[in-house]
Amino acid sequence: MATSTAAPAAPATRIGRAAFEVDDRLIVAGPLRRTLNKVFPDHWSFLLGEIALYCFVILLLSGTYLTFFFDATMQEVIYEGGYAPLRGVEMSAAYESTLALSFDVRGGLLIRQIHHWAALLFVAAIVVHLLRIFFTGAFRRPRESNWLIGVGLLVLALLMGVTGYTLPDDLLSGTGLRIISAILLSIPVVGTWVHWAVFNGDFVGMDIIGRFYIVHVLILPAIVLGLIAVHLLVLVKQKHTQFPGAGRTEHNVVGNRLFPTFAGKATALFFIVFGVCAALGGLVQINPVWLWGPYNPAQVSAGSQPDWYIGFLDGSTRLFPAWDINLPGGYVIPALFWPTVVIAGAMFTVLALYPMIERKLTGDTASHHLLQRPRDVPVRTSIGAMALSFYIVLWISGGNDLIADKFDISLNAMTWFGRIGMILIPPIVYVLTYRICLGLERHDREVLEHGIETGVIRRLPSGEFIEVHQPLGPVDEHGHGQLAYGGASVPKKMNQVGGARRAIKGFFSPVEEPAAVQAEAEHEARGLEATEAARRELTGSGRPSEGGRPSEGGRPQEPRD
Amino acid sequence: MSTTDHQRPGSAGGSDEAGPAHGGPDEDHTPEQLAAMDRVERDRLGARYDGVEVLHVEPGPTPGSKLEKQATRLVTFWFLLAALLSLAFLVVYVGSGWFLPDWQWTVGGSAWSAAFTPLTGLFMGLALTSVGIGLVVFVKKLMPHETAVQDKHDGSHFDRVTTSATLLGGLDNSGLRRRKLLTGTLGFMALAFGAMLIAPLGGLIKNPNKGNPLGTTPWAEGIRLVRNDGTPIRPGDQQPGSLETVFPAVTGGNRAADAATMLIRLRPAQLQNLQTPTGQEDFGYGDYVAYSKICTHAGCPVSLYEQETGRILCPCHQSQFQVTEGAKPVFGPATRPLPQLPITVDDEGYFVARSDYIEPVGPTYWNRESI
Numbered sequence: 001m002a003t004s005t006a007a008p009a010a011p012a013t014r015i016g017r018a019a020f021e022v023d024d025r026l027i028v029a030g031p032l033r034r035t036l037n038k039v040f041p042d043h044w045s046f047l048l049g050e051i052a053l054y055c056f057v058i059l060l061l062s063g064t065y066l067t068f069f070f071d072a073t074m075q076e077v078i079y080e081g082g083y084a085p086l087r088g089v090e091m092s093a094a095y096e097s098t099l100a101l102s103f104d105v106r107g108g109l110l111i112r113q114i115h116h117w118a119a120l121l122f123v124a125a126i127v128v129h130l131l132r133i134f135f136t137g138a139f140r141r142p143r144e145s146n147w148l149i150g151v152g153l154l155v156l157a158l159l160m161g162v163t164g165y166t167l168p169d170d171l172l173s174g175t176g177l178r179i180i181s182a183i184l185l186s187i188p189v190v191g192t193w194v195h196w197a198v199f200n201g202d203f204v205g206m207d208i209i210g211r212f213y214i215v216h217v218l219i220l221p222a223i224v225l226g227l228i229a230v231h232l233l234v235l236v237k238q239k240h241t242q243f244p245g246a247g248r249t250e251h252n253v254v255g256n257r258l259f260p261t262f263a264g265k266a267t268a269l270f271f272i273v274f275g276v277c278a279a280l281g282g283l284v285q286i287n288p289v290w291l292w293g294p295y296n297p298a299q300v301s302a303g304s305q306p307d308w309y310i311g312f313l314d315g316s317t318r319l320f321p322a323w324d325i326n327l328p329g330g331y332v333i334p335a336l337f338w339p340t341v342v343i344a345g346a347m348f349t350v351l352a353l354y355p356m357i358e359r360k361l362t363g364d365t366a367s368h369h370l371l372q373r374p375r376d377v378p379v380r381t382s383i384g385a386m387a388l389s390f391y392i393v394l395w396i397s398g399g400n401d402l403i404a405d406k407f408d409i410s411l412n413a414m415t416w417f418g419r420i421g422m423i424l425i426p427p428i429v430y431v432l433t434y435r436i437c438l439g440l441e442r443h444d445r446e447v448l449e450h451g452i453e454t455g456v457i458r459r460l461p462s463g464e465f466i467e468v469h470q471p472l473g474p475v476d477e478h479g480h481g482q483l484a485y486g487g488a489s490v491p492k493k494m495n496q497v498g499g500a501r502r503a504i505k506g507f508f509s510p511v512e513e514p515a516a517v518q519a520e521a522e523h524e525a526r527g528l529e530a531t532e533a534a535r536r537e538l539t540g541s542g543r544p545s546e547g548g549r550p551s552e553g554g555r556p557q558e559p560r561d
Numbered sequence: 562m563s564t565t566d567h568q569r570p571g572s573a574g575g576s577d578e579a580g581p582a583h584g585g586p587d588e589d590h591t592p593e594q595l596a597a598m599d600r601v602e603r604d605r606l607g608a609r610y611d612g613v614e615v616l617h618v619e620p621g622p623t624p625g626s627k628l629e630k631q632a633t634r635l636v637t638f639w640f641l642l643a644a645l646l647s648l649a650f651l652v653v654y655v656g657s658g659w660f661l662p663d664w665q666w667t668v669g670g671s672a673w674s675a676a677f678t679p680l681t682g683l684f685m686g687l688a689l690t691s692v693g694i695g696l697v698v699f700v701k702k703l704m705p706h707e708t709a710v711q712d713k714h715d716g717s718h719f720d721r722v723t724t725s726a727t728l729l730g731g732l733d734n735s736g737l738r739r740r741k742l743l744t745g746t747l748g749f750m751a752l753a754f755g756a757m758l759i760a761p762l763g764g765l766i767k768n769p770n771k772g773n774p775l776g777t778t779p780w781a782e783g784i785r786l787v788r789n790d791g792t793p794i795r796p797g798d799q800q801p802g803s804l805e806t807v808f809p810a811v812t813g814g815n816r817a818a819d820a821a822t823m824l825i826r827l828r829p830a831q832l833q834n835l836q837t838p839t840g841q842e843d844f845g846y847g848d849y850v851a852y853s854k855i856c857t858h859a860g861c862p863v864s865l866y867e868q869e870t871g872r873i874l875c876p877c878h879q880s881q882f883q884v885t886e887g888a889k890p891v892f893g894p895a896t897r898p899l900p901q902l903p904i905t906v907d908d909e910g911y912f913v914a915r916s917d918y919i920e921p922v923g924p925t926y927w928n929r930e931s932i
Contacts, residue, residue: 197767200767256708264700272694274689302876319894322890322896330931
C-alpha cells in the first residue's frame with residue numbers, strides 16, 4: 001500500500017516545487033496529463049476547422065479594438081475629420097466614427113481591414129470545413145450533434161457578417177440594410193410587424209444601427225463562443241475520426257499527442273492565419289467606406305456587391321421570376337419572399353438534416369469513426385457536388401452584372417443563364433460526378449488486381465509487347481492480385497511503394513552521409529533497400545498492421561507510412 | 562497504516578484519515594518504483610493510463626550533426642526574422658510623425674502616409690507568419706516524430722445502468738410520478754414563469770398599421786419638387802430624355818426613405834408612344850413624368866436610366882422598368898410598376914405635387930392592397 005511506504009521526495013527544482021504547490025491546491029495533474037496525451041490525427045484536412053477557430057479569435061481581438069472608437073448611433077453630424085472630400089457633409093455618427101477610426105486613429109484602418117478580412121476567411125473556413133466533413137462522411141453517427149452545431153455556427157457566422165456589414169452606415173451597407181428591410185416586409189402575415197419590431201418603425205429610423213451593434217458585438221459572439229465550446233467538448237469526448245490506413249480501426253485514433261507535436265503545429269497555424277489576415281488587412285484594401293459616402297436612400301452605386309457569403313442570396317433574388325401570389329382579400333405573398341427566406345431556409349434546413357436523411361435512406365445506423373473516401377460513396381458525393389453547383393450558379397448570378405459588364409455580355413442573357421442553369425446544371429453535375437467516382441473506384445480495383453504500371457515495356461518471345469506491372473501483394477495463378485480494397489488510398493506510382501531512394505537532405509551541399517541514410521533505410525527495411533532478411537513483424541509505423549506490408553499481403557498503406 | 566477499507570471509496574467514515582489519493586493509481590506504483598523509472602518510462606506509463614500507446618518514435622536529428630545544425634540555423638533564421646519584422650512594425654508605427662513623415666493620410670499627402678497602412682500590415686503579417694513558419698520548421702525538423710495510438714471507447718453499460726438508477730431513485734424519492742397535482746402545477750408554473758420572463762420583449766412590438774406609415778410619404782398637394790440642394794425646378798430646366806432625382810420641399814425631404822422621385826422629361830418620340838395606366842392619364846405635366854425612385858422589389862433606388870430605350874434599371878437585382886409604359890416592370894424580379902407622382906406647376910411656374918402617391922411606394926408587403 002502506498003501509505004505504508006515513505007512519502008515521495010519533494011521536487012528538487014524550483015519549477016517542480018511551484019508545480020507541486022499548484023497541484024496540491026487544485027489537483028490538476030491528472031486531467032492535465034490526459035489532455036496532453038490526447039491523440040490528434042495527422043492530416044491536413046483536419047486543420048480547416050482550426051482555421052475557422054483562429055479567425056474567430058482574430059475577430060474577437062480586432063473587433064474589441066474597433067469598439068473603442070466606433071459610435072453606434074444614427075445622430076446626424078457634420079463631418080470635420082481628416083478626409084477632406086467629405087468635410088462638411090452631413091452623415092450619421094456611426095459613419096463619422098468609422099471614418100475617424102480609418103483616418104484619424106493610428107493603425108485603425110489596419111485593424112478595421114484585418115477585421116473584415118478575418119470575417120471573410122472565417123466564413124470561408126467554416127464552409128470548406130463543412131465540405132470536408134460532408135464528403136468524407138464524418139457527420140455520421142455518433143457525430144450528428146456536432147454537425148447540427150456546425151450548421152448553426154455557419155448560420156450565426158452569416159448573421160454576424162450581415163450585422164457587422166451594416167454598422168458603418170455607408171452607402172453600400174445602407175443599401176444592404178434596405179434589402180434586409182424589404183426581406184422582412186416580404187414575410188407573409190407578420191412581415192410588417194417583424195419589420196416594426198426590428199427597426200422600431202418604418203425604414204430606416206434612428207435605432208437600427210444601435211440594435212445591430214449590440215447583436216453583432218455581444219449577443220451573436222456570446223452564442224458563437226458557447227457553441228464553439230460545445231463543438232470542441234463533443235469533439236474531445238467523441239475523439240477524432242480518421243482516414244482508413246494501416247493500424248487505424250474504428251476503435252482507435254492514430255496520430256500525434258497534443259503535447260508537444262500537435263500543440264506546436266496548431267500554434268504555428270494560428271500565427272500563420274493571423275499573419276495572412278494582417279498582411280491582407282494592410283496590403284489589400286477592402287470596403288473603402290470613404291469612397292461610398294454616407295447612406296442616402298436615394299442613391300446607390302452600380303455594381304454594389306455584398307460580402308462573398310451573401311452573394312448566393314443576392315443571386316437567387318436576381319434569378320427568381322416576378323411571381324407575386326395574390327390571395328383573396330387583397331393579401332399578397334411578395335415574390336421577394338421565395339428566393340430570400342424560403343430558398344435560404346430550405347437550403348440550411350436540408351443541410352442541417354442531411355445526416356438524418358442519409359441515415360434514413362441508407363438504413364446505416366451504426367457508429368462510424370473511419371472516414372470514407374468520396375469516391376467510395378458516389379451517391380453522397382454526387383449529391384454534394386450537385387448542391388455545390390446549385391450554390392455556385394446562384395453565387396455567380398449574385399455578380400452577374402459585373403460579369404456582364406467585364407465580358408460585354410447582355411445582362412438579361414446572364415440572368416437567363418442563371419435561371420436555366422440553376423435547374424439544368426445540378427443534374428448534369430450529379431451524373432458527371434457519379435461517373436467520375438465509379439471511374440476512380442474501378443481504377444483502384446484495377447491497380448489492386450493488375451499492379452502498378454511501371455512504364456517498363458517488355459517484348460515477349462512471341463513478339464508481343466507488354467507493360468510490366470508491379471503487383472501490390474501476392475498474386476494467384478493468373479497473376480491477379482489478391483488484395484482487397486481497404487478504403488484507403490491505393491499507391492499508383494512506383495515511387496509510392498519505394499521505387500526510388502529517399503533524397504539526401506541539404507540544399508547547397510548534403511548535410512547527411514549517403515551511407516548513413518542507406519544504413520538507416522536498410523535497418524528500417526523500406527522500399528528498394530528492403531531485403532528479405534530485413535523482414536519484420538512491424539511496419540514502418542511500428543505497429544503490427546493487418547497482415548503486414550502490401551508485399552506481404554497486408555492492406556495498402558498511406559505512402560507516409 | 563493500511564486498512565483494506567481504503568479499497569472502498571468513502572469508507573473512511575468518521576475516521577480522520579486520508580482516503581485513497583485522487584483517483585490516481587497511486588496504490589499500484591509506489592514512489593520508489595516511480596523514482597526508479599526514467600522520464601520516458603514515466604511518460605509512457607501515464608499515457609497508458611490515458612489509453613495512449615506510443616508506437617514509434619522517429620528520433621530528431623542527432624545532436625551535433627550537420628543536419629541538426631542546419632535545422633537549428635533555419636529555425637533561428639525564422640524567429641530572428643519575426644523579431645526584426647516586429648521591430649520594423651514598431652519603427653513605422655511609433656516613428657511616423659516623430660522621426661519619419663506623418664502617418665495621417667490626406668488628399669495629395671505624402672507617399673509615406675499612403676504607405677503607412679500597407680507597411681504596418683506587411684510587417685505585422687510577415688512577423689506573425691514568420692513565427693508560424695519557424696514553429697512548423699521547429700516541430701518538423703528538430704523534434705522527434707512520434708506516432709501514437711489512442712483507444713476509443715463506446716459508452717459503458719455499467720455507467721448507464723448505475724446513472725439511471727441514481728436518476729430514477731431521485732425521481733422516485735420526489736414522488737412526482739404519484740403526485741399528479743404537484744406535477745401539473747410545476748408545468749403550469751414553468752409556462753407562466755417563462756412567459757413572464759420573455760414578456761418584456763413585447764416592448765419591441767409596435768403596430769405597423771397605425772396611420773398607414775408604409776402607404777404615405779412626405780409628398781402632398783402643392784409641395785414643390787426640389788433638387789438635393791433644395792432648388793426648385795421649372796419645366797424647361799431639363800433636356801428632353803433626361804432624368805433628375807427630386808425630393809419634396811419639406812424638412813428632411815432629401816433624406817426620407819420613401820420620397821425620392823425621378824422627374825423624367827420624355828423625348829418627343831417617346832411622348833407619342835406614351836402609354837399611361839388608366840386613371841393616371843393626367844399625372845404627368847407636358848412632356849414630364851415623375852415616378853418613385855424606390856424599387857418595388859427590394860427598395861433600392863432605381864438609378865440607371867437608359868435614354869434610348871426608356872428603361873430604368875435597378876442595380877441591386879436588375880429589375881427593369883419601361884418609362885413609356887407607366888414604368889411597368891419588363892424584366893427581372895420586380896412585379897409592380899413604379900408608382901407615379903401626379904405633378905403640375907404652381908403659380909410661380911415651379912413643379913409641385915398634386916397629391917401624395919396614390920399607392921404605397923417601395924417593396925411589396927402582405928397587406929399592401931388591403932390596408
